Amino acid sequence: MTALGVPLDASALPTGWGARPPGDDDVAALARLREATRRGPDGAPATSAPADTSTVEAVVVGPASWTRRQLMVTDPQGSAVAWAVVHDRAAGRTEVEVMVLPGTPHDDEVAAALFAWAETAGVTTAMLRRVPSTQLDSGTRADDERQRRWLARAGYRCVRTWLQMSRPVEPGEAEPGVLPGPRPGVTVRRVRAHANGLPVAEDLHLVHQVLEESFADHFNSYREGFAEFVVRLQEDPWHRWDHWWIALVEVDGVEQAGGALISSVLPPDAGGRYGSYVDYIGVHRRARGRGVAKALLHTVIADAARRDRDRVGLEVDADSSTGADGLYLALGWRTSYRTESWHRYVQVER
Template sequence: MTVPAPLDVPLPAGWTARVPHLDDVPVLADLAAAERRAATGSGTPDPGAVAGEVAGPRSWTRRQAVAVDPQGTVRGWASVHDRAAGRVVVEVRVDRSGPDPDAVAAGMYAWVDAQGRELAALRGVGAAQLDAGPYADDADQRRWLAASGYEHVRTWLQMRRPVSPAEAEDGAFPPPRAGVTVRRVAAHENGVPVAVDLQTVHQVLEDSFQDHFNSYREGFAEFLQRLREDPGHRWDHWWLAFVDDPQDPQAPPLPAGALVASVTAPESDDPGTYVEYIGVHRRARGRGVAKGLLYAVVADAARRGRSRVSLEVDADSPTGADGLYTSLGWETAYATESWHKDVEVR
């Protein structure tokens, strides 16, 4: 293994920083799990997901650093995700039981700022929005973010719905309303999804989220690459919904909604389904499209023997989506937040 070069991170005296490698995966998985447990009461290390971020496809769009104490123990991990032009998703995890966690966090967030500026310059934009997503009950992270110049801008409900085996049966859910059809994204004989369906999913989601918080345009290729990086990605977890045109019932149905799901890490050897995206085009809102898509993903999870379907929703959703999810059996498990900071290219 090549020894990673040191990084310029302003850490306490005697500490060093470097790019993480695969030997760090167990420690980093424990760091992530400990942070989750402290905030939500549960959290199992997921070395596979961490390995994918450290040395897999997810590493290609990220800059990362680990903080190493004078005894050689990894105590912190920073990840800077170049998500889109001017949009950077950041994560800083610090061993709270280690020495001087406040100083370590401050140094790593300072390094994150510098990476955000560099990424903005490489993208040819004058500034970048840094976006951190701490657990709402993580007082340490909220304090570190505030001290580093971030502002709390949004709260997100992380909702979960149990799935029963009976929901795999035909007729377990009402059919879509008249004029609404829901189907899985079409695939070729070799299992590769049909291009026009993937393009339709992307376009429907882009159009659906235009009036949502912090919305921005993401190119088709970037959208696909980002989702395929996820170790839980599965093409057969993508759905489309269509509605008849009320002005021209004989015309081909119009794209109306899309849902992209993935496989979540097992909990007690039991994987679940996670809804990455669900969007309904404004022209189709109020026609039962979202319900049809959600029924499809719950039934699919039941057929796969999964016990839950999870999703995230804006606590201040302009469409009142949280109310819909609650009415269909979802409950809030915990909350996360968005904290933003803008950095300008110098």
């Protein structure tokens, strides 16, 4: 029972249960499992969207699988009942996701086995990165007491709370003048593209630089190289190059990059309507207080309306002293539910 050389102790699972890396034939079952674990305590789904098969396929057998180790647990009937994914996100940063189908017998036992395996996989990842330690970063809905219990037992600690917010988009917001324009001295443009549709390298580097410098004083910030950054974003099947924007500001008569926003496509909901999602929005120190964030957000709202999308989602740090949630509330976003980040640090034995 291994995944890229990381063993799982077979005795840690109930008798007759098995574990193996998932493959093509498991995508549909894992998509349903993932969706089921994201429901609230009342059984209500986190979103109205059906199971997102595209994302699961990318993780299991697509480009996203190249930076991940994973195991699927099956019951004696051969049904997929649990899935663990360990993502080598960056040097010293390892994301851990353990999903167990609600109602599964022996769920505490299965979860404990997978969290133990994930820790070993995280240490292996750190060793290959030649770093002395790594942060294991996992998460859960704030109201999921089952997952919170498993995280605590596995040695994780809750370190942050996040608001998962959504804003409805009206078709009329695509029209010029309906949403406020940028303030004087601020302009927003899409990342430039070549004739073949691929983005201009200079603009990609500019977005990366602005985001890195904007987030330097944020919670859990770390340096991520440009190549790793763009490769990671492209792993997402809902990533689109024409969803990147740059905000330019005049500083002492010179136009400089003052902010950036990267968004992606939200999978269709039960009614078949797509949405947009703000993956990153950053405002550089030199541009703060000039309405750059509002200008970028109005841009993505108008873009969603032009694409006939009905919502824009985002995540905001509920514990931040910046009061960013106040800005989003003022612009029409509302909290759908809360999530939590749980961390654990592990050392590489030498």
